[in-house]
Amino acid sequence: MPTAWYQQVVRLLAVLALALLSTGCGESPQPVAASSSGEAVSPQINPAGIDRARDELPDGYEVAAYAGSPAPITLWSFGDEAASEPSQCLALATPAVDSAATRGWSASGPGGIVYAVVARSSYPEAPDPALLAECVQWTLTSGRATGTVTVHPGPVLDTAQTVAMSTVATIVVEGGTETRSRAETLVAYLVDYVCFVTLITDPGSSSPTLGTVFATDLLTTALSAMRG
Numbered sequence: 268m269p270t271a272w273y274q275q276v277v278r279l280l281a282v283l284a285l286a287l288l289s290t291g292c293g294e295s296p297q298p299v300a301a302s303s304s305g306e307a308v309s310p311q312i313n314p315a316g317i318d319r320a321r322d323e324l325p326d327g328y329e330v331a332a333y334a335g336s337p338a339p340i341t342l343w344s345f346g347d348e349a350a351s352e353p354s355q356c357l358a359l360a361t362p363a364v365d366s367a368a369t370r371g372w373s374a375s376g377p378g379g380i381v382y383a384v385v386a387r388s389s390y391p392e393a394p395d396p397a398l399l400a401e402c403v404q405w406t407l408t409s410g411r412a413t414g415t416v417t418v419h420p421g422p423v424l425d426t427a428q429t430v431a432m433s434t435v436a437t438i439v440v441e442g443g444t445e446t447r448s449r450a451e452t453l454v455a456y457l458v459d460y461v462c463f464v465t466l467i468t469d470p471g472s473s474s475p476t477l478g479t480v481f482a483t484d485l486l487t488t489a490l491s492a493m494r495g
Contacts, residue, residue, distance in 0.1 A: 312460050314370035314385045316493035323485045324374050324381065325477075333371035337364050337386035339452045340407070342465045343434045349409035351416075356402035359418065359432065362454070362461045363389040378477040379468035383489055385460055393428035393456035411439040422483045426490050427455040427462075431479075447471070451479055453486045462489060 321330055335341050340349055340360035351357035364386035371384030399418060407414040414436035421429025434450040449470055454463040464486045468476040 311495070312385075312457060312493050313495060314368075314387075314460070314493060316495065317370055317383055317385050317462070317489050318372060319492040320383055320485055320489035321372060321374065323481070323488050325376065325378065328374040328376035328381070330372055330374045333369070333373050333382065333384055337366055337369040337371075337384055337461075338362065339432065339450075339454065339463055339465055342382050342452070342467065343407070343414060343450050344412050344436050344438055344448065345407050345409040345414065349407055349412075352406045352408075353401060355398060356405040356416070357407075358398070359394060359402060359430065359454075360407075360416070362386075362463075364461050365389060377474040379466050379472075381477065381485070382463075382465040382467075383485060384465075385462040385489070385493065388457070388459055388461045394430060399430065407434075407436075413437050421453050421455075422486070424455065424487065424490070426494070427457050429456070429486070430454045451482055453479075453482050455486055455490060457490075460493075462486070462493070464489065 324330070336347075338361045340357075343360070345360075349357070351360075365388075366386070368387035369384065370386075371382065373383075374381045402416075402418050404415065404417050407416060414434050417433045419431050419433070421431040423429075430453075432450075432452045432454070434452065436448050436450070438446050438448075440446060447470055449468050450465055451468075452463055452465040454461065464482050466477050466482050
């Protein structure tokens with residue numbers, strides 16, 4: 268009898284274990300909702316659309332395709348070997364982009380030289396606010412060129428984050444003669460692209476120069492045109 272009683276207990280425990288196992292297997296785990304908070308929505312950008320922004324130019328400007336490096340520092344007359352102080356500020360003038368995926372144009376006229384450039388970005392975010400705070404004003408040197416860059420808030424746009432930079436550059440040429448130029452640059456950071464507009468003017472020019480209002484309008488038009 269003790270053996271029979273023991274066997275009944277074992278059978279009962281086995282039945283209970285099977286019942287618990289079937290209950291657990293029958294309940295499917297609830298799916299985990301995918302989080303979208305860290306996902307950036309990439310707008311449809313057609314870089315070729317930047318060409319349509321040339322309609323913003325005043326009469327009398329000669330236009331050519333842009334073939335230089337997709338970095339504002341190049342347009343400010345500083346080469347790849349340029350150094351900045353503080354050193355981290357150089358990143359603002361040399362965005363991480365794919366040089367092979369660049370589109371843009373330049374135009375020259377009585378009000379200065381205009382550049383509109385877009386390139387595919389290798390880094391999908393705008394500069395960190397801490398970096399902007401550290402680089403309110405910084406200096407550049409490259410060979411015989413020196414310059415001062417002042418960073419200030421860019422235009423408020425619904426479609427992109429922006430940064431504005433004003434640069435005063437001095438270049439010592441043969442015989443010790445100095446030439447000066449001023450550049451106003453607006454940079455728009457998209458998810459997959461960086462677009463910038465730069466105006467180069469001669470402080471000593473007697474002709475009226477293009478200003479920041481024109482640069483803002485040109486950048487806004489370029490972004491709109493690239494989105495179709």
